[in-house]
Structure formats: C-alpha cells, structure tokens
Amino acid sequence: MRHTADIIIVGAGLAGACAAFTLSRDHQVHVLEANEPASGASGAAAGLVNPFMGRRARPVWRLREALDAVPTILKHADAAGLFPDTGVLRPAVEPDQVEPFQEAADAHPDLATWLSPGAVQKRYPAVRPDRGALYIPHGGAVDVGAMVQALLDAAEARGATVETQAPVLYWRETPNAAVAEVDRGDDTEELRADRVLLALGQGFPPFPELRRLGLSGVKGQTVRVRQPKNLTGTLPPLSGRGYVVPDGDTLVLGSNYNHDFDDLAPDPDATAYIQEKTSKMISNLDEAHVLDETAGVRVKHVDTNEPLLGPLPRRDRLWTFTALGSKGLLTAPHLALHLPTYLHDPTKIPDPVSLHDE
Numbered sequence: 001m002r003h004t005a006d007i008i009i010v011g012a013g014l015a016g017a018c019a020a021f022t023l024s025r026d027h028q029v030h031v032l033e034a035n036e037p038a039s040g041a042s043g044a045a046a047g048l049v050n051p052f053m054g055r056r057a058r059p060v061w062r063l064r065e066a067l068d069a070v071p072t073i074l075k076h077a078d079a080a081g082l083f084p085d086t087g088v089l090r091p092a093v094e095p096d097q098v099e100p101f102q103e104a105a106d107a108h109p110d111l112a113t114w115l116s117p118g119a120v121q122k123r124y125p126a127v128r129p130d131r132g133a134l135y136i137p138h139g140g141a142v143d144v145g146a147m148v149q150a151l152l153d154a155a156e157a158r159g160a161t162v163e164t165q166a167p168v169l170y171w172r173e174t175p176n177a178a179v180a181e182v183d184r185g186d187d188t189e190e191l192r193a194d195r196v197l198l199a200l201g202q203g204f205p206p207f208p209e210l211r212r213l214g215l216s217g218v219k220g221q222t223v224r225v226r227q228p229k230n231l232t233g234t235l236p237p238l239s240g241r242g243y244v245v246p247d248g249d250t251l252v253l254g255s256n257y258n259h260d261f262d263d264l265a266p267d268p269d270a271t272a273y274i275q276e277k278t279s280k281m282i283s284n285l286d287e288a289h290v291l292d293e294t295a296g297v298r299v300k301h302v303d304t305n306e307p308l309l310g311p312l313p314r315r316d317r318l319w320t321f322t323a324l325g326s327k328g329l330l331t332a333p334h335l336a337l338h339l340p341t342y343l344h345d346p347t348k349i350p351d352p353v354s355l356h357d358e
C-alpha cells in the first residue's frame with residue numbers, strides 16, 4: 001500500500017478541483033478522477049453565476065461571499081480572465097415576477113438593479129419580455145470545464161498529482177490512515193493518505209455510504225446553438241425562462257430537470273423543450289441550428305438542498321464534498337476557500353452544510 005499524499009481527492013469536477021486547488025497550498029494532494037476532469041455535471045453546466053435564483057430571485061446562502069468566491073479563487077489560480085465582467089440579466093418572464101425582482105433590488109441595491117421595460121429595450125434590444133428585468137452587475141458566466149482545468153493546473157503547479165482514468169472502487173479508514181482502492185485495469189491498487197475527500201458528484205449511486213446521505217440526482221442538459229443572425233446588440237448571460245449564455249458566435253441554452261432517467265445521453269425532446277422555452281426570452285431560438293448537446297446529473301440533498309461538506313457519519317478520515325445541486329459555482333469555490341480551516345477544525349463547518357452523526 002502506497003502512502004501518496006496528505007489528502008486523496010476522488011473526483012475532478014468543480015468540487016474536487018476547487019478543493020484540490022485550495023488544499024494544495026499547504027498539503028500534498030493526490031486527485032483520482034475516473035474519466036477526465038469535468039466529465040460529470042461540471043461538463044454540462046452552462047456556467048451561470050447568478051446569486052438571485054429561482055422564480056422569485058431569492059438570494060443564495062451567504063450571498064456576498066458566494067458571489068465573491070468565483071473571481072477570488074480564479075484570481076488566486078491566475079485565471080481571472082475566465083470570469084468576464086458581464087453581469088447577469090434576469091428578465092421578468094411572468095407578471096408575478098416583477099414585484100419580487102423589484103424587492104430583491106431594493107433589499108440589495110449594491111448587488112442588483114431593477115431595469116424598467118424601456119431601459120431593457122434600450123440596452124438589450126434582443127431581449128423579448130417587456131416587463132423589465134433584474135440586472136446583477138457582479139454575476140456572469142464562466143466556462144466550467146476551463147475553470148476546473150485551470151484549478152487543477154494551478155494545484156499541480158503547487159505539487160499536487162492529478163491522475164485521470166483512475167476510478168476509485170472502494171474506500172476505508174484505519175486508525176492511522178484513509179485508504180482508496182483504485183482500479184488499475186487488470187489489477188487494483190490501494191493508496192493511503194491522512195484523509196480521503198470524496199467529491200464524486202453524479203458518481204455516488206454505486207456507494208451505499210454516500211447514498212445513505214440522502215442524495216438524489218436530477219438529470220439536465222445544455223444545448224449549444226449558433227447565434228441567430230438577426231440578434232442585435234450585445235447580450236449578457238440571461239436567466240429567465242431557462243437561461244442563455246453567449247459564448248463567441250454561439251449561445252448555450254439551458255436547461256431541463258428530469259428526476260426519472262435511465263441513461264445519461266442527451267435527449268432530443270429535452271433539446272426541443274429548452275429551445276422552445278428560451279425563445280420566450282430571445283426570438284427564434286427554437287429554430288437556431290443546434291451544434292451540441294451535453295447532459296449531466298445535478299446531485300442534491302433531498303431535505304436541505306444545500307451542499308454537504310465534512311467527515312462522513314462515524315468517520316474521521318473519510319470526508320465528502322458533494323450535493324452542489326444547480327448552483328455549484330456559488331457553493332464549491334466559497335466552501336473550498338474555507339476548506340483548509342475546516343480540515344484543521346471540523347467544528348467550524350457551518351451547520352447547513354455539515355454532516356451530523358445520527
């Protein structure tokens with residue numbers, strides 16, 4: 001059995017990559033990824049950083065810290081350019097959204113501004129609904145795959161090891177070590193560390209210890225289309241009925257929520273549904289040429305809908321970092337920035353995210 005690191009991180013999605021980066025500053029980190037980095041939900045995400053979520057624009061947990069965390073972690077990893085300064089526009093698609101959106105702007109004037117219908121039409125003529133919109137200047141969108149890779153590269157520059165095509169089959173703890181068993185093709189290998197951090201995302205179902213945490217998967221997909229030719233003016237990332245994220249001369253559209261699925265393949269019906277719903281924000285998206293579709297599974301906690309971070313029940317050395325749900329960009333970077341402190345003193349893990357022993 002090889003002792004390879006202080007901390008083995010299983011999974012190189014958003015959670016694993018953020019953790020690898022922040023922990024590698026003071027620890028020897030070894031990442032084991034079953035496929036390639038960002039091959040789970042992180043590779044399907046549109047990358048919207050929108051802290052006022054849902055129909056009623058409710059602020060996310062720890063609003064300000066969550067919003068600051070993306071630019072902060074990217075800056076520390078010398079990858080600030082991945083998060084351009086665009087803001088996010090939330091058109092009020094339904095009449096009953098106007099009031100809660102205006103209230104969000106009133107309650108957080110430095111983080112959100114209400115734009116009248118006239119102001120929206122002047123600034124963003126391509127945006128369809130004419131009820132006004134919430135503008136969130138510090139939000140935006142990031143290419144999640146590129147972010148994961150940048151964080152892993154920065155972790156490697158600090159001495160971390162990142163292994164791909166290295167599925168973990170099993171884990172256990174002894175009084176002195178945490179052990180991960182890796183599939184090496186014809187054989188398996190046990191690697192030993194002080195701790196193992198399980199950031200498996202949608203890879204949780206084969207493992208009863210993770211299933212028992214009350215996790216549930218919701219499949220969704222994004223659709224990349226060619227930008228319609230008649231689109232006028234610049235467009236920030238939009239979140240209204242679904243979302244639209246501009247990327248060069250393409251737009252990434254999302255998403256759908258499927259609780260009952262048998263496979264991970266993109267679904268043509270879901271593509272049609274996403275194009276139809278986003279065309280309520282930008283005309284003709286239902287006819288836009290589809291370039292690509294990517295599906296993934298968001299993992300959420302059935303009761304709290306908040307992430308989980310900390311030692312598994314009745315374990316000291318086996319930790320998990322999961323259940324990022326639909327808002328991984330607002331939870332993973334923020335929690336990862338505090339992870340070195342939590343690792344040193346697990347009592348500091350905030351209540352909504354910590355795993356309590358039953």
Ligand SMILES: Cc1cc2nc3c(=O)[nH]c(=O)nc-3n(C[C@H](O)[C@H](O)[C@H](O)COP(=O)(O)OP(=O)(O)OC[C@H]3O[C@@H](n4cnc5c(N)ncnc54)[C@H](O)[C@@H]3O)c2cc1C
Pocket residue numbers: 010011012013014015016032033034035036037038039040041042043044045046047048049166167168169199200201202203204219220221222254255295296297298321322323324325326327328329330
């Ligand atoms: C369609 C869609 C759109 C989304 N849009 C947004 C958005 O706009 N903004 C936002 O904030 N969030 C969004 N999300 C949510 C976001 O993608 C997730 O919260 C986040 O990416 C989850 O990251 P993760 O690291 O927990 O999981 P994952 O990305 O699933 O990563 C887990 C990794 O672990 C690896 N793995 C699994 N099992 C093993 C094993 N046994 N051994 C080794 N490695 C293993 C996998 O290969 C994978 O790479 C979206 C999600 C979906 C599906």
